[in-house]
Amino acid sequence: MKDFKAHGDGLLEVCFKKGEDVIASCSCRRFEQYGLLCKHIYFVFNMFKVKEIPNKYVMRRRTKDVVPNDLNNTFDLKVDDNDGHKKAKEVAYEIMHTGEYLVSNLMRDFDHLVIVRDQMRQMKVMVDELRITKPIDPKFDRYSRLIAYEKPNTDAPPTVRVPTGIRNKGRGSHKRIKSK
Template sequence: MDVQRFNHRKNDHISRNTTPDNWSETTLEDDAMKIYTRSIFADQQAELYGTLSECLPMETKIKEPFLKISMKDWKARADGLLEVCFKKGEDVIASCSCRRFEQCGLLCKHIYFVFKMFKFKEIPNKYVMRRWTKDVVPNDLNNTFDLSVDDNDGHKKAKEVAYEIMQTGEYLIGNLMRDFDHLVIVRDRMREMK
C-alpha cells in the first residue's frame, strides 16, 4: 500500500507541477495538457499527432443535421476506412466508427481530425471523462478548501490563484521534506502571513 501511495503521489505531483513537451502548439493540445494527467495526455498527444500523419479525409456526406466524414487511417486494420459522424453547434456530437471513445473514454485521432478541421480551440466538455483528469482524486490540500465558485470572471481568477498557491505549497513541502531547517522557515513565513 505504501508503494501504491508513493506512486500515486509521485504521478500526481508530476501531472500538477510539471509541463510536458508541446510539439504542435495547437490549442487542442494545450487544452488536453491542462485537463489530463501526464500519462493520459501522452496518449491524447499521440492521437493529435496521428491527425497529421495517419488520417486522410476521403468523402463528406450531409445527412441533416449530421456530416458523415469518411477517412482513411493508414495505421488501422483491414482497409483502414472509418467514418466520423459529426454535428456542429451548441451541443456538439462526434462519434467514430472505431468506437474508441465509447470503449475507453478517450477521443481518437479521427474525431480530433474533424475538430481541427472545424477549428475547435477546446475539447468539448462532454468528451472529457472525469476519471482521466488531473483533479479526479483531489490532493490533501484541495480537500481542505472549498473552491466551488460560479463562472464569474473575478471568482474564476480567484480560484486559479488559489490553485496556484496550493500547488506551490505542495511543491515546496514535497521538496523540503528532507531539509528541516528550510521547511521551518517556510512554515514560519506562512504563519506570519496568516
C-alpha cells in the first residue's frame, strides 16, 4: 500500500487474513504503539467487506463499559504512621484491585460473572448481619476513620487569612525597557 504522507518511501505492508478469526497487521505498527487501528487496516477491512471490527482490536479502555473508580482517589490521601491504618489501606487497595480484575477478566464469561456477583452478595449480607448491633456510619466517617482524619469539634466557621508579602512569580518589574 502506498501512503504519500508516511515517512520514508511511503510503502506500507498490511497483512490480512480473513476466516474464522480476522487477523490484520500493518508495518506502521500504530495498533501496537497506541492501541488504535491505522487507516491502512481500515482500508483493507473496507476492501474485504469486514463489517465489524474484531474484539481483539478494541481496547477495553476505549469502550463504554469502563467506569472510572472514584474510590481509588479517596485512598490516595496520606495517612499517619499508625500501622493499623496503613494495613487497612493496603487491604482496601487489594480488595478494589481484585474486584476490578475479576470484572475485567470475566466480562465475556457471563456464567462465571454471575457466580462472582452472587458470592459478593452473600458476603454483603454477612457483613450487614455483623453490623446489626452498630449503626452504619455515613460514608465520610468510614473513610475519615480509615485515613485517620479527625473532624474539628467546633461549630464556628473556619478562619481563612490572606497571606501577606507574596509576590507572583514572573510578574515583571513593570518598567519599560529603553531602546538602543
